[in-house]
Amino acid sequence: MSEPTEPVEPTDAQLLRRHATGGDRDAFGELFRRHRDRMWAVALRTLSDPEEAADALQDAMIKAYRAAARFRGDSAVTTWLHRIVVNACLDRVRRRQARPAIPMSDQLPEPAAPGADPADRATVLAVRDALHRLSFDQRAVVVYVDMLGYPVAEVAEILEIPAGTVKSRASRARTQLAALLTDTGNQSGRPAVAPMSEPTAATGKEETQ
Amino acid sequence: VTTSPTEPTGEAPDADAAVIAGLRALSGSYPDLPSSVADRLDRTLAELPELTAADTTPPAKPASRVPWWRRRFALATAMTAAVVALAGLGLLTAFPPWADSNAPSSGQAGDTAESGSHTEDQLKSLPSPDDDSGSDQAGIEGEREPGYPVTFSGRDYTARTLAEAADPSTADAKSSLDTSLNPLLNDTVQRDGCVATILAAYTGTVSAIDFGSFDGAPAMLAVIDDADGGNVVVAVGAGCDAQHMNELSHQEL
Numbered sequence: 001m002s003e004p005t006e007p008v009e010p011t012d013a014q015l016l017r018r019h020a021t022g023g024d025r026d027a028f029g030e031l032f033r034r035h036r037d038r039m040w041a042v043a044l045r046t047l048s049d050p051e052e053a054a055d056a057l058q059d060a061m062i063k064a065y066r067a068a069a070r071f072r073g074d075s076a077v078t079t080w081l082h083r084i085v086v087n088a089c090l091d092r093v094r095r096r097q098a099r100p101a102i103p104m105s106d107q108l109p110e111p112a113a114p115g116a117d118p119a120d121r122a123t124v125l126a127v128r129d130a131l132h133r134l135s136f137d138q139r140a141v142v143v144y145v146d147m148l149g150y151p152v153a154e155v156a157e158i159l160e161i162p163a164g165t166v167k168s169r170a171s172r173a174r175t176q177l178a179a180l181l182t183d184t185g186n187q188s189g190r191p192a193v194a195p196m197s198e199p200t201a202a203t204g205k206e207e208t209q
Numbered sequence: 210v211t212t213s214p215t216e217p218t219g220e221a222p223d224a225d226a227a228v229i230a231g232l233r234a235l236s237g238s239y240p241d242l243p244s245s246v247a248d249r250l251d252r253t254l255a256e257l258p259e260l261t262a263a264d265t266t267p268p269a270k271p272a273s274r275v276p277w278w279r280r281r282f283a284l285a286t287a288m289t290a291a292v293v294a295l296a297g298l299g300l301l302t303a304f305p306p307w308a309d310s311n312a313p314s315s316g317q318a319g320d321t322a323e324s325g326s327h328t329e330d331q332l333k334s335l336p337s338p339d340d341d342s343g344s345d346q347a348g349i350e351g352e353r354e355p356g357y358p359v360t361f362s363g364r365d366y367t368a369r370t371l372a373e374a375a376d377p378s379t380a381d382a383k384s385s386l387d388t389s390l391n392p393l394l395n396d397t398v399q400r401d402g403c404v405a406t407i408l409a410a411y412t413g414t415v416s417a418i419d420f421g422s423f424d425g426a427p428a429m430l431a432v433i434d435d436a437d438g439g440n441v442v443v444a445v446g447a448g449c450d451a452q453h454m455n456e457l458s459h460q461e462l
Contacts, residue, residue, distance in 0.1 A: 019260070020260070023259050023260050025254065025255075025257070025259075028254070029251070029254050032250070032254070036242060036247070036250065037241065037242050040241075040242040040246070041236075041239070041242075044239050044240075045235075045236060045239060050240075050243070050246075054246045054249065057246070057250065058249065058250060058253055060438060061250055061253065061254065062253070062257065063434065063438040064438065065254070065257055065260075066260070066434070067434070067435075067436045067437070067438065068260070069260070070436035071436070072436070080437070083437050083438065084437060084438030085438075087437060087438040087439045087440075087462075088438060090462070091372075091375070091440060091462045094372045094462055095372050095373070095375070095376070095462075120234065123231060123234070124231070124234050124235050124238050126231075127228075127231040127232060127234070127235045128235050128238075131232070131235065142232060146228075146229050146232040146233070147232050147233065147235065147236035148236065171225075174225040174228045174229070175225075177228045177231075177232075178225070178227070178228050181228070181231070
C-alpha cells in the first residue's frame with residue numbers, strides 16, 4: 001500500500017495568482033493569514049499604538065487585495081506584502097503628523113513579563129520612548145533588523161534601499177538611541193540601558209509558518 | 210522570502226549591544242495579534258468587493274489602466290458609427306438603388322443580387338440593441354460612475370495638509386467652490402482628461418478626488434494608489450485638462 005501523500009500547500013505566489021486571476025477571495029485570505037502575525041509585529045513596533053497598527057494592517061490588507069494583479073513578481077510575495085505594510089504605517093504616521101491635535105494613544109500594556117524586574121520594565125519603557133523619537137526610516141530599519149531579526153538583505157528588499165543603507169541607518173539609529181537613553185538615564189539617575197535579562201521569545205513568537 | 214527571523218543577525222559593535230538588548234526586550238513586551246483584530250481583518254476581507262476587471266488588469270497594459278473614460282470614448286465612437294450606419298440604412302430604404310431593377314429577390318447572380326447581398330451584410334454588421342452585447346456592455350460601463358469617490362470638501366490644503374486628501378470628506382461645499390473649477394466639476398470629459406494627464410505623470414490608479422483649494426488657489430486633489438501600496442496626493446489647478454496637468458503640488462504618503 002502506498003503511503004497517503006500529504007496535501008501540498010499552495011505557495012504564496014499561487015494563492016496570490018488565484019486571487020488576482022480568478023477572484024479567489026479565500027486564497028487571498030489564506031495568504032494574508034499566513035503572514036499577518038509578522039506584519040502585525042512590524043506595524044505595532046513601528047507605530048507603538050495598537051489601534052493605529054490595526055488600522056495600518058487593515059489598510060495594507062485592502063491595498064494588497066486590490067493591487068494583487070499588479071504584483072509583478074519582482075520580489076517574493078512576503079516582501080511585497082511587508083512593503084505594503086510599511087507604506088501603510090508611514091501613511092499613518094504622516095496623517096498623524098498632519099493632525100498634531102490628535103495625540104498618539106498610549107494603549108500598550110505595561111511591558112511586564114511575569115516576574116520581570118521593575119528596573120527592566122523601566123528600561124523597556126525608556127527604549128520604547130526613545131525608539132519613537134527616531135525618524136520613521138530609522139525606526140523601520142531598527143524594527144526589522146534589531147527587534148525582529150530580519151536579515152539586512154531582506155530588509156533592503158522590503159524597504160527598497162541598498163543593503164549598505166540599511167546598515168548605516170541601523171548604525172545611526174543605534175547611536176541615536178544610545179544618546180537618547182543616556183539622556184533619559186541622566187535625568188532619572190538610572191543607568192542608560194540597564195543590563196537586561198534575556199527577553200523571552202523576543203522574536204520567535206512572530207513565526208507563523 | 211521564507212526567512213524565519215529568530216535572532217538579530219547584525220554584527221553590531223559592542224557599543225551597540227546594550228541598545229540591541231534593550232530593543233529585543235522591548236520587542237518581547239509587545240502583544241501578539243489580538244483575536245479581535247484578527248476577526249476584524251477577516252470581516253473586512255469578507256466585505257471587500259470582488260476584484261473588478263480594472264483591478265485585475267496588469268500594469269504592463271497601460272491602455273486599460275485608465276479604463277473607464279477610454280471605454281466611454283469608445284462607446285461614443287461606436288454610437289456615432291451606429292448612428293451613421295442607421296442613417297445610411299434609412300437612406301437606402303427611402304431611395305433603394307435597386308428600385309428600378311427587375312432582378313429577382315434572391316438566388317441569382319448579378320450586380321443587383323450583389324447589391325442586395327451587400328445590404329444584408331450591412332444589416333448584419335449594424336449594432337442591434339439585442340444582439341450586440343459588446344456595445345451594450347460598453348454602454349453599461351460608459352454610464353458607470355468613476356471607480357473612485359469624488360468629494361467637494363472645499364478645504365484649503367497646504368503642503369503640510371495634503372495628506373488629508375486621502376481621508377474621505379463628508380463635507381459638501383460644492384456650491385461654494387470657486388467657479389473656475391466648474392469645467393472640472395461639471396465637464397466629465399475635461400475631468401477625465403485631467404485625470405489621464407495626472408496618471409501619465411504618476412503611475413497608479415486614482416482612489417479619490419476632492420475639490421477645494423491649495424494655498425488659496427482653486428484646486429482638484431487626486432489621491433493615487435500605486436501597486437506597492439504607496440499613495441501620492443496631487444493638487445492640480447483649475448486649468449488641468451487632457452494636455453496640461455497644471456500641478457500645484459504633490460506629496461507622497
